[in-house]
Amino acid sequence: MEIGTSPRVISSRKRITYKPSEWHVHQFEIWSGELVCKAAALRVVGALLLWVGGGGAAELSEVALGVPAREDGAGRAALASSLLGAEGAATALARRLSAALARPVYVCSGLVFDRFTMPLIERGLMAEIKNRPECF
Template sequence: MLQRNSPRKVTSRRQISYRPTSWKVHQFEVWSGELLCRAAVLRADRSLFVWLGSGSGEPELGDMCMGVPAPGWLRAGAGRGGLGTALVGAEGAEGAATALARRLAAALQRPVYICSSCTFDRFTIPLVERGLILEIKSRPECF
């Protein structure tokens, strides 16, 4: 006669401890005579997510780019501070948001994701970048 063993109920005796989230959210606007864009920054332990959207209408997700700091061996040889690529959207590898993500990643030494729902041209992207740099310098704990 076969003897079947009934499954034993095993419960965990581990203590679960909750801790506050390490995510920090910071919102601001970039102005240059008129509203250029709104920005929301989500800071995690080892990365940064920056959303840039237009001042009018509903917030939406658009093109997404990623920038990472270049490894030491690449930085020394080519003189580049970071690498960037487009993840989602029609923007090419050397678009304005990709270049911004690459430069921010090199400056902050962490991966940076840029999600942009507005289009920037060669005149507005330096103003937006300058606004981001000013905000980073004035509120470094948020970045």
């Protein structure tokens, strides 16, 4: 093809139908007297992507995937793996959320969790899941 020419365009007689997006976005904040973190849940068919970050600019330091175990009488078990960054609190959170929601959960974190903030974040997430189950 020469520079300045356009490729041959083939038209189609098929009708295009538009569907509403299957992505559902829910943004919320977790407070414990003061702002602990901001979170965004992106729900798609069969999975959930959860971003947890601080109050400043959005950052990404860890990504983890949690997958529920098969239904072989294992109860509410799940497996998790770190996809980006060190294996830490995001991996544990992905495993617990995947077991609770019975679907794959991606957890993206821009925060460094410690032993004081992690229980606050988990408690806030579980409260939000109970209050707004349609978003998760």
